Amino acid sequence: MSQQSFDTRAKELASAFAAKDYERSAQLLPALKTTLSQLNILVPLPSSDPSLLATARDILEIGALTSIFLSDDVQFSRYISQLSPFYALKDKIQPRSVNEKKLIALRLLFLLSTNDIAQFHTELETLEDEADSDVYIKYPVVLERWLMEGSYDKVWKATTQKSEVPAEEFAIFADILVNTIRNEIANSSEKAYTSLPLSNAKHLLFFTSDDDLLDFIHERGWEVRVNRIYFPKEETLENGIAVERIIENTLGYARELETIV
Missing domain, CATH: 1.25.40.990 (Serine Threonine Protein Phosphatase 5, Tetratricopeptide repeat)
Structure with missing residues (x-):
């Protein structure tokens, strides 16, 4: 996927999610994630381009939220795992995420809902x-x-x-x-x-x-x-x-x- 095509698809994903077209969002996400992998940005590094890091983070956040609305617990957990290293670099990535705390809380609520109390407390300990x-x-x-x-x-x-x-x-x-x-x-x-x-x-x-x-x-x-x-x-x-x-x-x-x- 070319850079222009990638940018277009990323904007289309954001528009579909804003319109609450979660089925369309789910259709767009795999190709975008493949491109992020090809750009070596799916696993972020401190040396990575900050603007590209922000784009990748936003795509993954939409993926996590989309999976919630589609009741796909497995995908939600995968997206949260992929987002963790981005949140670890949050001081480097601008603009800051407006969904980080919400998604972390949703992860805690998911653990609580599935009665995984041990993991709930493990993750809570990192939140000070x-x-x-x-x-x-x-x-x-x-x-x-x-x-x-x-x-x-x-x-x-x-x-x-x-x-x-x-x-x-x-x-x-x-x-x-x-x-x-x-x-x-x-x-x-x-x-x-x-x-x-x-x-x-x-x-x-x-x-x-x-x-x-x-x-x-x-x-x-x-x-x-x-x-x-x-x-x-x-x-x-x-x-x-x-x-x-x-x-x-x-x-x-x-x-x-x-x-x-």
Whole structure:
């Protein structure tokens, strides 16, 4: 690809992404990445042309964001890995990225959504004070803290209400994270109770549809008799009282929210 053709394609990619034509963006990216590889810029060096570094970084950032909108977790992880050395050279690359912190936070949120807590903390350690000062990075950090506390109601609110989400890309991970929360609550419920009324379980697991609740019950292998769920018999947790309190708090919040709505 000639330099003129490369510049034209790069502008076309930016236009397609701005127009939210993510399928077109995905079609344009492979050829552009091939050219970046041919220019020996896909793996940046301090001696590389700063303007070319900025172009390559912007292309890869669009690739990462496009993969989120297309729900391609594998590609998203690959783009983030390719962007890491560019972010390490951020003092050399001008203009500075406007998407760096957002993408780093999205990576943290993805790790949280897939319950990869060890890697979450490993990557968080490199961010120093940004966990409290940056609006994007603070978001997954606060969510993780609430998850560890068992404050699932707060996590659910922060991931499902638009006013709580720092950017639209973050909302795309909401379904994954809510599913993680449901499974955490389900695991605790199995250990804290022998059974629960169906109506309580619907609130507790943040379902708005009876059919979705029944599908979830079937997936978990729970039994339903006379509008009540019966859990498989397991040994009760030593901290069963604490688990019950978490569940009761979550149920109370869900009821309040339903009243407001």
